Amino acid sequence: MAARPLPIDALPAGALVSPTELAGRWPRTLASGLPALDGLLGGGFPEGRITELRGERGGRTTLAFRVAAGLSREGRLVAVVDGPDAFDARAAEAVGVDLRRLLWVRPPPPRAAGAADALVRSGLFALVLLDLPRAPLPAPADWVRLARLAETHRTALVTIGAPPGRGPGFCATVALSLRHARTHWLGRGPGRLLAGFSAQVELVHDKRGRPPGAVRLHFRAPEPFPEAPREDSPDVHGHGRKGPPERPWERADGRCGGGLGPGPLRGSEAGGLP
Amino acid sequence: MRGAPRLGCAFIPGLSLQALLRERPDLDPAAPIGVYPAEEPSARARLSAVNRAAAALGLHAGLGLPRARAIGPGAVLAPCTPAARELLFARARAAAETVAPAVEPGPAGVLYADLSDVRSLYGGEHGAAAALQAALRRAGIEGWIGVAGSRIAARAAARHGRGIEEVPEGQDRTFLAPLPLALLDASEEVRATWVRWGLATVGDFALLPRDGVGARLGPEGVRLHRIAGGEEVEPWQPGRPAEDVVESVELEWGVAQVEPLLFALRAPLDRLLARLSTSGLACGGMSFGFTLDPRGLWSREVEVAAPTREVRPLLGLVRWALTKEPPPAPVTGIRVAMAAARAPSAQLRLFGLPEAPPELLGTTLARIEALAGPGRSGAPVLSDTHFPGDESARLSRFAPPPPPDAGERVAPRGRTAAFRLFRPPRPVEVLVARGRPAALQGASLRGRVIDCAGPWTVAAAQVERAARALDCYDVALADGGTYRLVFDRLAGRWQVEGEYD
Structure with missing residues (x-):
């Protein structure tokens, strides 16, 4: 049977899209730098869309910070709308965020969604991280508006902290559910250290057509005493004194000992944690 | 070649009368009007200016107020406030600066503008003088213009020419x-x-x-x-463009609520921003002087995160400030001074990502500040401390550096976990067994400690602050979370600083 030719002239206006335009409509991805997660998401978080990170803990903040770190290091602006007032700048820097390109907004809880709206609407920020307060949460209409704004201005909007059923829901292109799996320790007895934790990340839905799936991620604990910037330091003794910070848990041979803070985390970079 | 200096003088006749008519549009300019300074007691006040209709009645400047009332009982004798005069003069200066960049304020009602360099732009001296007069007229101000080689000759030409009068080059002595x-x-x-x-x-x-x-x-x-002899004895001091622009509003009755005050402020803020925009400037801060009922003044400063020319974020900031600290009595008058700030300009780039448009960034920051409140947004800056918690970072002005030339996506390396702070730290009661936390209980956090690491101690004795000594633990609770638990040795209390996430 001969194939019938496509009646191009009979198609309604706008039905035909060039490959270039189609590529523009398809959201680009923002890699998290975690190969397992980026593989699950087909490259990373979608640009110009809402990504919802569900769950009470399990690396939500870490994942959002990792995307922010990649964008800020590239030279793009990122913003954190800190609804519950929980942002830790030192942790963000430890993950790799360039703090000079990060706008930290601490609105009163009722104005968190409004602040996110203003930031997305400006079109200046490649990523807006909306850390939702416990109450009040944005109304469903707010999520629709935010989703449209994010798409128009090509801003990735990542939300965390929404209770089940009260988040962006199907306005989110990607929804990930995170669950704390296990805490890892190094050593035994009084000198043991927090090594990190594992999290189970499940892809709940992806409007781009990715199939649901799950991966397990491992994160290492940050150093309790990272080198702080030196500026107008008062007369501080102990670990806060001027000069290189004292790290009594590091022996001359590089091995961990003494019981203060974590040492090198064996096997974590290779994903070899149990 | 620059040639001999040529100065234009703009003289504003009847400055207080023009200021009064501008402040009180209800007055009929054709009716006889006399003005006296509001700062003088009315019993001793003397008329500072009269219009033609009043002059026809026999009133003139310098006439005492009681006598003026006796001579012209039908004339309107009204006071003019110094703020209104200042405002008109500031407007005249802003208008003159649109014609010549170097403008020097002279005695009351007189402005000098250096026309040496700009006369060629307007087809000669007369054209420049006409442009100066037209700029004043556009601002709603009647001005007489004189052009000469010295200030004194230019001022005399302006006052006596009653329009535009030029003194030929080198003829100042003869003219005077x-x-x-x-x-x-x-x-x-x-x-x-x-x-x-x-x-x-x-x-x-x-x-x-x-x-x-x-x-x-x-x-x-x-x-x-x-x-x-027509010589200049004082150096030319054109000064910078006006630092502050000022507008005033008189209210018919005392207003105590914030929203009506904001409604009254909208118009002067609009006008101030328009005046700054004509000079390519933006609002860098605001100060308000409220006249209270029945007497008294109350002032308020409002900072702006970044220069902006949009009125809505500015109104939002004023709303924040007034809601936080409302005026102590009903307000009958408002004086708004807006600090002029140069809107930063962006450097276009051949390679790499474009910079954020400064004006859009400034407007967005002002909008965010209006939403979140003053001092609640900015770039985090790490403090030089190893103490955990809130004091580890502070907010500073958000001024991102330009993007690097080679803008390529860099995925973060390593797998460091993030931390979420509890602000303020959550106080808990801790059951200690064998020197280590075994269980904790607080208002929003409780559970058995499954595992624990620590303690490590942070201690500091600072000159300016009280000494602190903290024992820090990482604890895993039965709810699945891993928290940082801190024991303040000096205060003798336990608290949870935050959670790993």
Whole structure:
């Protein structure tokens, strides 16, 4: 049977899209730098869309910070709308965020969604991280508006902290559910250290057509005493004194000992944690 | 080649009368009106300006108020506030700066503009003078223009020409010669000497030998002699464009609520932003002076995160400020001063990502500050401390550096976990067993400690702050979370600083 030719002239206006335009409509991805997660998401978080990170803990903040770190290091602006007032700048820097390109907004809880709206609407920020307060949460209409704004201005909007059923829901292109799996320790007895934790990340839905799936991620604990910037330091003794910070848990041979803070985390970079 | 200096003088006749008519649009300009300074008590006040209709009744400047009421009972005699006069003069200056960049304010109602460099733009001196007059007229101000080589000649030409009058180059001395000596700003002693000498005009004084004048009248005499000869004795001080622009609003009755005040403020803020925009400037901060009912003044400063030309974020900031600290009494008048700030300009780039448009960034930051409140947004800056918690970072002005030239996506390396702070830290009661936390209980956090690491100690004795000594633990609770638990040794209390996430 001969194939019938496509009646191009009979198609309604706008039905035909060039490959270039189609590529523009398809959201680009923002890699998290975690190969397992980026593989699950087909490259990373979608640009110009809402990504919802569900769950009470399990690396939500870490994942959002990792995307922010990649964008800020590239030279793009990122913003954190800190609804519950929980942002830790030192942790963000430890993950790799360039703090000079990060706008930290601490609105009163009722104005968190409004602040996110203003930031997305400006079109200046490649990523807006909306850390939702416990109450009040944005109304469903707010999520629709935010989703449209994010798409128009090509801003990735990542939300965390929404209770089940009260988040962006199907306005989110990607929804990930995170669950704390296990805490890892190094050593035994009084000198043991927090090594990190594992999290189970499940892809709940992806409007781009990715199939649901799950991966397990491992994160290492940050150093309790990272080198702080030196500026107008008062007369501080102990670990806060001027000069290189004292790290009594590091022996001359590089091995961990003494019981203060974590040492090198064996096997974590290779994903070899149990 | 620049050629001889040529100065334009803009004289605003009846400055207080024009200011009054601008402030009170309900007055009919054709009706007889006399103005007196509001700062003087009405019993002793004298008219500072009258319009033509009032002059036809026999009123004139300098007439005492009771006598003026007796001569012209039908005339409107109204006070003019110093703020209204300042406002009109500031507007005139802003208008003059649109024609010539170098403008110097002179005595009351007089502005000098250097036309030497800009006359070619307007087809000559007369064109520049006409442009100056037109700029004033656009601002709703009547001005007379004089052009000469010296300030004194330009001012005399402006006052006596009543339109546009030019003194030809090199003819200042000749122009000034027939004018009365009152034109020169001399002390009472020198004036008395001139009367004794029988001098009447500037030319009479200029003809005297300078050495003899100096011997008899001293340095002031020599200075006045040089001015009478058409010389400039003071250096040209054009000054920078106006730092602040000011608008005032009088309210008919006392307003105590914030929203009506904001409604009244909208118009002056709009006008101030329009005035700044004409000079390519933006709002860098605001200060408000509220006149209270029945008496008293109350002032308030409002900072702006970044220069902006949008009125909505500014109104949002004012709303924040007034809601936080409302005026202590009903407000009957508002004086708004807006600090001028240069809107930062962006450098276009050949390679790499474009910079954020500064004006859009400034407007967005102002909008965010209006939403979140003053001092609640900015770039985090790490403090030099190893203490955990809130004091580890502070907010600073958000001024991102330009993007690097090679803008390529860099995925973060390593797998460091993030941390979420509890602000304020959550106080808990801790059951300690064998020197280690075994369980904790608080208002929003409780559970058995499954595993624990620590303690490590952070201690500091600072000059400016109280000494602190903290024992820090990482604890895993039965709810699945891993928290940082801190024992303050000096205060003797336990608290949870935050959670790993």
